[in-house]
Amino acid sequence: MLSHFLLMVVYSLLVSVFFTALWRRDRKEQRKLFLQLFLGMVVGGLVVAWLMYPFPPGPPAPIP
Amino acid sequence: MADPGTTPAPQAAERAAAGNPLLAAVLAWLVPGAGHLLLRRPRRALLFFVLVVVSLVIGCRLNGNLYTPLPGQPLTYLATVGCMGMGLPYFLLRYLFGYHGDVVAAGYEYGTAFVLTAGLMNLLLVLDAWDIAVGKKD
Numbered sequence: 001m002l003s004h005f006l007l008m009v010v011y012s013l014l015v016s017v018f019f020t021a022l023w024r025r026d027r028k029e030q031r032k033l034f035l036q037l038f039l040g041m042v043v044g045g046l047v048v049a050w051l052m053y054p055f056p057p058g059p060p061a062p063i064p
Numbered sequence: 065m066a067d068p069g070t071t072p073a074p075q076a077a078e079r080a081a082a083g084n085p086l087l088a089a090v091l092a093w094l095v096p097g098a099g100h101l102l103l104r105r106p107r108r109a110l111l112f113f114v115l116v117v118v119s120l121v122i123g124c125r126l127n128g129n130l131y132t133p134l135p136g137q138p139l140t141y142l143a144t145v146g147c148m149g150m151g152l153p154y155f156l157l158r159y160l161f162g163y164h165g166d167v168v169a170a171g172y173e174y175g176t177a178f179v180l181t182a183g184l185m186n187l188l189l190v191l192d193a194w195d196i197a198v199g200k201k202d
Contacts, residue, residue, distance in 0.1 A: 002126075007174050010122065011181070018115050018185050021108060022192060025202060 012041035085197035092193035094151045096186050099193030112189055120153055120182040127166035128175020130157055146180050149187035 016037035024030040083103045092099025097113030100106075124130075131143040148154050157163040165179075166172060195201040 002171055002174075004174075007126075007171075011174075011178065014115055014119050015181065015185075018112070021111050021115075022188065 008045050009042060012038050012045075016041065083197045085194050088193040088197040089190050092190045093149070093186065096150065096153075096182075096189060099189060100196070103193060103196050105196070112185075116150065116182050116186050116189070117153075119178050119185065120150060123175045123178030123180075123182060124157070124163060126171030126175030126178065127169035128172060128177070128179040129165035129167070130154065130163055130179055132158075132164075143180065146187070147183040149183035149185075149190075151186060154183070 016034050019037055020030050020034040024033050088099040088102050091102050095113075096116035097109035097111075100109035100112060129143075131140055131147045133144050134140040165175065169175070192201065
């Protein structure tokens with residue numbers, strides 16, 4: 001359950017389905033918006049991760 | 065501008081009779097999807113209920129934070145409002161089950177994102193239910 005990628009995919013799925021149901025009524029438009037949102041989040045997340053890859057990780061955040 | 069003497073279009077008449085906006089908004093806030101159920105959108109109500117509850121359950125399983133206001137940390141007030149957006153589940157989790165999250169858990173940050181998202185999605189559902197009830201949306 002703690003796979004970063006799996007969690008990102010699940011999160012993207014939930015949010016994409018939610019906004020698709022909230023914003024669109026037509027089946028064709030729903031499919032289009034869902035794909036835009038879902039792929040935008042997953043692919044966008046991977047691109048940002050890839051861009052950040054060369055940077056070294058910082059120190060762990062302090063526990064409040 | 066429509067002629068005041070003409071009969072309104074069927075769709076507009078149907079929209080105007082959608083329901084009580086205040087009741088729909090309060091129900092939508094208390095129980096995810098209940099506002100849409102009241103407004104006779106059962107399929108959408110079920111879908112929204114499942115989405116909010118699944119997000120919340122994943123968030124809790126990952127020990128995400130169920131925010132409360134902390135003195136000197138203004139952003140926690142905002143986050144608390146976001147979490148309280150989920151309505152009844154927030155109060156049940158906090159006061160019945162004593163849930164508050166676990167800051168040292170491995171999934172804490174992810175869990176917090178899921179919990180906050182559940183609250184924010186439900187807040188949007190409140191606005192959606194209101195819009196449907198007043199006839200602004202279908």
